[in-house]
Amino acid sequence: xxxxxxxxxxxxxxxxxxxxxxxxxxxxxxxxxxxxxxxxxxxxxxxxxxxxxxxxxxxxxxxxxxxxxxxxxxxxxxxxxxxxxxxxxxxxxxxxxxxxxxxxxxxxxxxxxxxxxxxxxxxxxxxxxxxxxxxxxxxxxxxxxxxxxxxxxxxxxxxxxxxxxxxxxxxxxxxxxxxxxxxxxxxxxxxxxxxxxxxxxxxxxxxxxxxxxxxxxxxxxxxxxxxxxxxxxxxxxxxxxxxxxxxxxxxxxxxxxxxxxxxxxxxxxxxxxxxxxxxxxxxxxxxxxxxxxxxxxxxxxxxxxxxxxxx
Numbered sequence: 001x002x003x004x005x006x007x008x009x010x011x012x013x014x015x016x017x018x019x020x021x022x023x024x025x026x027x028x029x030x031x032x033x034x035x036x037x038x039x040x041x042x043x044x045x046x047x048x049x050x051x052x053x054x055x056x057x058x059x060x061x062x063x064x065x066x067x068x069x070x071x072x073x074x075x076x077x078x079x080x081x082x083x084x085x086x087x088x089x090x091x092x093x094x095x096x097x098x099x100x101x102x103x104x105x106x107x108x109x110x111x112x113x114x115x116x117x118x119x120x121x122x123x124x125x126x127x128x129x130x131x132x133x134x135x136x137x138x139x140x141x142x143x144x145x146x147x148x149x150x151x152x153x154x155x156x157x158x159x160x161x162x163x164x165x166x167x168x169x170x171x172x173x174x175x176x177x178x179x180x181x182x183x184x185x186x187x188x189x190x191x192x193x194x195x196x197x198x199x200x201x202x203x204x205x206x207x208x209x210x211x212x213x214x215x216x217x218x219x220x221x222x223x224x225x226x227x228x229x230x231x232x233x234x235x236x237x238x239x240x241x242x243x244x245x246x247x248x249x250x251x252x253x254x255x256x257x258x259x260x261x262x263x264x265x266x267x268x269x270x271x272x273x274x275x276x277x278x279x280x281x282x283x284x285x286x287x288x289x290x291x292x293x294x295x296x297x298x299x300x301x302x303x304x305x306x307x308x309x310x311x
Contacts (some may be wrong), residue, residue: 002276045285048284049282051283052068052277053277053280071278071281074278075281075285083257084264084265087172088240088257090172092241099179099184099186102180103188104191106188109147111195111196125189131245136178136245139250141248143165144164150162160193168256171250175246175250175251178246186232187236190228194228195222198225203216236296241293243261244261244263266282266286269282
């Protein structure tokens with residue numbers, strides 16, 4: 001079916017009506033474009049511009065000067081940058097799958113046919129609504145050596161208490177548990193919305209055909225839930241890259257710098273060391289990492305949708 005306008009097919013110029021519709025469309029989109037320019041494009045452009053400037057330590061009174069890519073080259077030679085980036089990647093690899101598994105289980109539990117559903121769903125909302133710093137402080141108390149709940153339980157079972165926040169490996173495990181607890185509720189809420197869009201008739205037909213609960217989960221729930229899963233993974237991965245509050249509240253990056261994330265290193269560089277140019281360069285690298293992770297998810301989603309379309 002030919003959808004080319006008659007005026008365009010004949011080589012004639014668009015009519016005044018077409019121009020007015022285009023002008024109306026541009027006018028309606030202008031506020032959104034302006035808002036996007038102000039709150040997204042301008043701050044990002046300012047961040048990259050600041051990352052090209054720095055202070056000469058030999059002459060700090062001269063103020064900030066244009067240094068080009070020097071800050072980025074310094075970052076690539078900075079062992080602390082690589083260590084904090086490695087810690088961030090480890091948090092991503094541990095907490096994103098952990099939050100997905102726990103969130104999916106909570107979402108399926110909340111989707112069960114309870115007579116009174118609001119207490120279950122309220123239980124999902126409370127961890128999500130709790131501020132990140134408060135969650136970190138709560139879990140810091142849980143894992144405290146002398147008065148913490150975890151060590152108190154270990155003592156009752158005859159196990160020696162552990163230095164959860166003083167040992168690098170144990171501190172990483174404690175922070176990961178806190179992050180999974182905090183972020184799994186967000187994953188559960190997103191996945192619960194996806195579960196409620198799956199038609200009940202599919203499960204009824206599967207039961208008639210003799211499918212087990214596991215087969216229903218693998219053949220119906222997971223394929224139908226995949227769009228919500230990908231969206232939840234994108235948001236969770238981006239927030240995991242920006243992990244700051246919970247490790248900062250629990251250990252402050254310690255012991256030493258063993259639990260310091262890239263966001264924490266950026267905070268220390270800009271606010272403690274007042275090196276805004278280098279801090280901006282680190283923040284720009286974190287932004288690039290976030291965009292790379294998002295684009296990777298989107299490309300995988302396109303491939304999956306293309307394969308399903310071919311099938």
